[in-house]
Amino acid sequence: TQLLEQSPQFLSIQEGENLTVYCNSSSVFSSLQWYRQEPGEGPVLLVTVVTGGEVKKLKRLTFQFGDARKDSSLHITAAQPGDTGLYLCAGAGAEYGNKLVFGAGTILRVKS
Amino acid sequence: EAQVTQNPRYLITVTGKKLTVTCSQNMNHEYMSWYRQDPGLGLRQIYYSMNVEVTDKGDVPEGYKVSRKEKRNFPLILESPSPNQTSLYFCATAVGYEQYFGPGTRLTVT
Numbered sequence: 001t002q003l004l005e006q007s008p009q010f011l012s013i014q015e016g017e018n019l020t021v022y023c024n025s026s027s028v029f030s031s032l033q034w035y036r037q038e039p040g041e042g043p044v045l046l047v048t049v050v051t052g053g054e055v056k057k058l059k060r061l062t063f064q065f066g067d068a069r070k071d072s073s074l075h076i077t078a079a080q081p082g083d084t085g086l087y088l089c090a091g092a093g094a095e096y097g098n099k100l101v102f103g104a105g106t107i108l109r110v111k112s
Numbered sequence: 113e114a115q116v117t118q119n120p121r122y123l124i125t126v127t128g129k130k131l132t133v134t135c136s137q138n139m140n141h142e143y144m145s146w147y148r149q150d151p152g153l154g155l156r157q158i159y160y161s162m163n164v165e166v167t168d169k170g171d172v173p174e175g176y177k178v179s180r181k182e183k184r185n186f187p188l189i190l191e192s193p194s195p196n197q198t199s200l201y202f203c204a205t206a207v208g209y210e211q212y213f214g215p216g217t218r219l220t221v222t
Contacts, residue, residue, distance in 0.1 A: 004154075031209055042116075042202050042213030043155070088154065092209040099170070100209050104154040 003027065004091055004103035012109045016078050021106045023089035024071045030093045032065055032072045037086040037105075079110045114139045116214035118203050124220045125193055133188045133217050135203030143206040144186040145170065146178065148199040149216075155202065161186055193221040 005024045013019055023032070031050045035043035047056050049065035049072065056063045060083075062075040076083055089103045116137045125131055137144065145160035147170075157170030161180040175197055177189040190197060198221050203214040 033209065033211075035211075040216070042204070042215050043211070044213070045210055048210060090155075090209075090211075099157065099160075100206075100211065102155040104152055 003096070003101045004089055006087075006089060006103035006106050008106060009104070010107045010109075012111065013079055015080055015110055015112045017110075019076050019079055019108070021074045021076075021087055021108070022071070023073070023091075023103055025091060026070065027091070027095050028069050028093060029091035030069070032069070032089060032091045033100075034063055034072070034074055035088040035090065037088060038084075043086075043088055076108075079108075081110045081112045084108055084110050114212075116203055116205055116212055118201075118214040118217050120217060121215065122218050124222065126222055127194055128192050131190050131193060131219075133190075133201060133203075133219070135186045135188065135214060136184050137186075137203075137205045137212075138184065139205055139212065140183065141205035141207060141212070142183070144180070145204050145206065145211075146176070146186070146188045147202045147204065147213075148172065149202060150199050158188070158201075193219075195221050197221050 007022045033048045034046045037043040047063045052067045052069045054065045060077045064073045086105045088105045090100045092100050119134045142163045146158040147155040149155050156172045158176050159178040161167045167178050201217045204211045
């Protein structure tokens with residue numbers, strides 16, 4: 001059982017569509033991060049959110065941390081083929097010995 | 113350029129043949145760790161090191177060893193690899209909880 005559940009597991013969409021990826025847990029996290037991983041490379045940090053209700057934007061990507069700090073979402077507007085990759089959420093909190101725990105990831109494919 | 117490097121990038125070996133995967137960082141970070149990535153399971157931490165000569169077990173340490181004799185290097189050692197250690201391995205450094213990953217080593221044990 002994953003401590004952080006990501007949904008959907010797979011997403012295949014056309015260029016220009018919008019999408020949302022979810023990261024859910026029953027635990028409270030002191031901070032939550034999103035990473036993107038492209039084939040043959042390591043994950044790259046996109047954003048860190050630390051405050052309940054926090055919203056951060058990175059160009060066409062919008063990240064939100066839930067009010068209770070148990071969940072997060074990543075919304076991509078007008079997806080492009082360059083957004084294709086594996087999106088991972090990761091949370092840190094006292095419940096996990098202050099180590100980072102990762103979700104299994106969402107594989108996104110954007111077709112042109 | 114700030115980076116984490118791993119070698120080799122690809123390795124096919126046989127059961128029981130000792131191997132070492134090297135990891136080096138030029139960011140002067142104290143914290144380093146090793147993860148394995150398997151489909152459907154995400155990234156799981158194998159070992160981590162808070163500083164030189166300080167290492168500790170992560171979530172899946174069985175079958176692995178590490179050493180941290182100097183700040184920049186953190187090799188992962190498989191004394192007697194088995195097929196269930198076939199996986200994609202990542203070395204990472206960290207500042208706070210923000211991780212900086214190497215490019216990965218794909219290991220196949222037959």
